[in-house]
Amino acid sequence: MKTLTPLTESEVKQLVDDWYLKLDVHAPGEEFLSMLANETLEMQLPETTLHGQDEFKTWYDRVIHTFFDEVHTMQSLDIKTTSERADVQLVVRWEASRWQAPAPKSQRLAFDAAQRWVVKRSQLTQKPVIETYIVDSLTPLEGFPSL
Known part of the structure; x- marks a missing residue:
């Protein structure tokens, strides 16, 4: 097995930045795959x-x-x-809109999401x-609904 070069802080930060940019623009799902481990990937999400x-x-x-x-x-x-x-610890503010039929309008959401990545x-x-x-944790900002 080939010895891998240790990760640098700057390349991990770039991964984090790229991840959230792709989420914001709803990049095609395939664009995320090179950022994710394959067989060993585990994602613990609120739902x-x-x-x-x-x-x-x-x-x-x-x-x-x-x-x-x-x-x-x-x-x-x-x-x-x-x-x-x-080991990455971060808090990201996530804002999004959603529409749930038959509501006449969409709903704005805002949360602070505390996350840990390996x-x-x-x-x-x-x-x-x-x-x-x-x-x-996924904490709704004051005045915004929960999921």
């Missing part, structure tokens, strides 16, 4: 836990058909790297990939 890229694709397709006008704004980001991985370097591509993605 479900996903394993692997296929479950991510199904979840993502549902999300982009539920929420629109999304904006993710980083509130805090802490990256700690070791020789094997990067990022590793892909054996295949040598690029950083998210292996573990945990949403620890």
Whole structure:
């Protein structure tokens, strides 16, 4: 097995930035796959836990058909790297709109999402990939509804 170069803080930060940009523009699901570990991926979300890229694709397709006008704004980001991985703790403000039939208008949502990620370097591509993605809390901002 090839020895992998340790991750740098800057390349992990770039992964985080790219991730949220793609979410905001509803990039095609395939564009996320190179950012995610394949067989070992685990995503603990408020509504479900996903394993692997296929479950991510199904979840993502549902999300982009539920929420629109999304904006993710980083509130805090802490990256700690070791020789094997990067541990990421972040809080991102997520704002989105949703329309639930038969409501006459859409509804604006706003949350602070505290998350923990484990990022590793892909054996295949040598690029950083998210292996573990945990949403620890999803706190609605004052005056906004919950999910």
